[in-house]
Amino acid sequence: MEPGGVRDTYERLCEQLRGISRFAEVLGLLSWDEQTMMAPRSSDARGKQKAALSGALHEKMISQELGDLLDKLRAGENQRLIEAELNAYERANVRDAIRTYDRKVRMPAKLAEYEAELFSRAYRVWSEARKNNDFASWAPVLKEVVDHVRHVASITKPEMKPYDAAIDDYEREMSAERLAEIFGGLKKELQSLLNQIAEAQRTNPRKLPKELDNGEMWDVDKQAAFCKEISEKLGFDFSRGRLDVSVHPFTGGAGPDDVRITTRYSTENWVEGIAGTIHEVGHARYEQNRNPEYAALPVQEALSMGVHESQSLFWERCIGQSLEFWEWALPIARKYFPHLENVEAQDVYYRLNIVTPSLIRVDADEVTYPFHIILRFEIEMGLMDGSIDIQDLPKIWNEKMQHYLGVVPETDALGVLQDVHWTGSFGYFPSYTLGAMMAAQLYDAACREMRDLKTQVRSGEFAELNEWLASKIHRKGSLFSSLDMLLEDATGQPLNPEIFVEYLKAKYRGIYDLQF
């Protein structure tokens, strides 16, 4: 390339990439609207609009023009020039543009069409199967999904083992082998902690004020106003986003300047609304803080699902389920719910951190949650390497539930059929627990690096913490290519599951007066 050629090619690449992002942002808005605003019988039309836009987006992502630019930038003889002329963020844009493009072009159009049809059919069949508690009707479609995921992996990521390829969609540079090692250590430690907690609960049960769970009193409009005030104080920027209600809470919208979070309110259980809101605010801060210098470019994007989950869990659990948080937030809650007058922050703290082995993943507490994930990870691994036969899934599921948590679902609907993920998102589950471990590690570092984080939380001061996370994680985006590199940069070491275990031990030692 001539002098300046790299810069020029890079700028033309960015123009293409920004166009791609704008389309993706619009699809994000369509999806948000569908789940929050759209009338029920508009859904067929919405499907056609999304298909038209996705088709156009796909064409942009595999365009000849984009391919030609990337070919120039990946040519061996230009690497020295790239190193010299582009900074690290710019090089990350090139790296990720190549990564995405290669995977897209390797996927034949026919196969992508089949995938869209399969996943949509899988969703329908699974929904019905769960409703009717009918695993047999779901099994053949699950088989098709597993076969398809293996096939796609072999085509788009031929250098990886199938399950590694699936995991890589959600967690870059992670592998089943490493996860098996991490989860192997984790389950031993947590099993022991769980046993001690169960023993403490039996011998010394806690009593909570009945005002905390009085269904009659949790007016939905007041919950919404309370959640809005807390979101704002935690740092959610309402000048560039919204908070609404949807059946399943999510963070979405149309890019970092238009981030839309949702939650849901139950009149019987006030915890769900506020915990869900804080969780989504964590996701939203990551999105709203994306590096404005690289707007609409790959390096600005979240690194992985695990990192995203680390941000939501950091806020939901490390902050929102802490005693000091409720010392600050309870007086605010009392403005909306005067009947909390005689409730203490300590009561809410205990209420939020009850540990109970249960059947449903999404309802699990932070100690039992990893077992739900480990169980699914082990099953996914077995499905991908063929060592588990799909017909045996309900039996295996129930055995593992018994083994890890001592509870067994009475129906498959409450067991192996509970999650939507296997209708298309194979390899996603591990990210939840990777996120939890990463959150604890970041919290540990924040506690060490910031002047008395707990005092700040107790005073409702979140600015320094927000800036700490923004500089360590949010603005870094996809600069590094793995969770480990990002954590090493932020905390001085790659992912270290022991920090998570220590965090849990220290917390629940206090809550349950444990003797270790």
Place this chain on the structure above:
Amino acid sequence: MEPGGVRDTYERLCEQLRGISRFAEVLGLLSWDEQTMMAPRSSDARGKQKAALSGALHEKMISQELGDLLDKLRAGENQRLIEAELNAYERANVRDAIRTYDRKVRMPAKLAEYEAELFSRAYRVWSEARKNNDFASWAPVLKEVVDHVRHVASITKPEMKPYDAAIDDYEREMSAERLAEIFGGLKKELQSLLNQIAEAQRTNPRKLPKELDNGEMWDVDKQAAFCKEISEKLGFDFSRGRLDVSVHPFTGGAGPDDVRITTRYSTENWVEGIAGTIHEVGHARYEQNRNPEYAALPVQEALSMGVHESQSLFWERCIGQSLEFWEWALPIARKYFPHLENVEAQDVYYRLNIVTPSLIRVDADEVTYPFHIILRFEIEMGLMDGSIDIQDLPKIWNEKMQHYLGVVPETDALGVLQDVHWTGSFGYFPSYTLGAMMAAQLYDAACREMRDLKTQVRSGEFAELNEWLASKIHRKGSLFSSLDMLLEDATGQPLNPEIFVEYLKAKYRGIYDLQF
């Protein structure tokens, strides 16, 4: 072409046209969201998203593939086959696809870019000028807009005079000459009616119960619930649409299966909310009733702005401002506003039909409204043929206001600067009054054709009326190529302004006890 060739080409054309519609629908949703939901600081990002999508839409609209298909279908030797193989709706699709394509391709990309920049700049300068009552700062930009509109007309519709070309964007096959004739007759008739009303108001002023305009009492949430109930009963289909609030009420959304209307509520003036809602319901019924057999194709679209306005005004004025409507609606209103207990339907009827010459078009009643339009039409004509110098506009405006309505604005902000239309929508104004005349003509026909329309309205029965409008107007879409043809089909004669005059005379004769 070979046998079957026409059908095959037509089907391929439809596929292209449907893709275009889906993009336009998405742009509709982005625009709705911007005006109802979006946070203020998301607007830059939204601008970029819209630009990306509009760019892609433009490319689709001038694509080689589309051009080639249309070339086949317009070739002289194929006309006999087209006549034989395509039905009238299908031929209208071809006709309108050619019409739109030709105009698009004649518009050079550079000129379209300039237009986007000019109109956006014009909007900003006009907003500031209106705020500061500063016509001088607006004049040079208005000059640029006028010059541009003339230039575009000469390029895209070389067969038309410039103002005819501008009008044609909103009202197909209409001309300045015809409008001048229609408006010439109209103003004489209305002037005389207006004089008689003014005399009657002076000699015999009506007293209205003060409960009708008591600001304290018009709770916004209750107005919203009232408007929602009325919309539903008038036939707005909430399973395929929404009703929200925006600064300027509009009907938009994402196609006929996702129609979104907005209104606004004032605590001081309850009339605005309900009248605005009924107006938008009229537009919405047109959209929701678009012919499902030709989904996402040109023939399914509204024929013109005038026809669209005829539907909103039909409901707002002919129905929503009638005595029989309030005989039905007032008891419903009392559920929300118990203080209306002693108010009579007759009182509301008088309140809604007060005739007062005033400065602002959007606040005008149905008798004075046409004068606001005629004034603007005459000025537009003068600007387009060069006989009016922009510097003289304020003076001309005020003279015409004095002449037609006997009122003169104290500031240009309340006069020549009041409307947004000249920042880009030259030729739009006549559609308002064309719509009003058409509404009266349709109402006249409906009264003759339906079994006692007024009794039905009095009982809140709107099903037969809805179906009458759907079959005569809504499902016809753009089958006919002009308002006159559509009216001829629906009512037995082309646009006849005398029916409008008779409608007004009959109505206000009753209200003001006039002696003619």
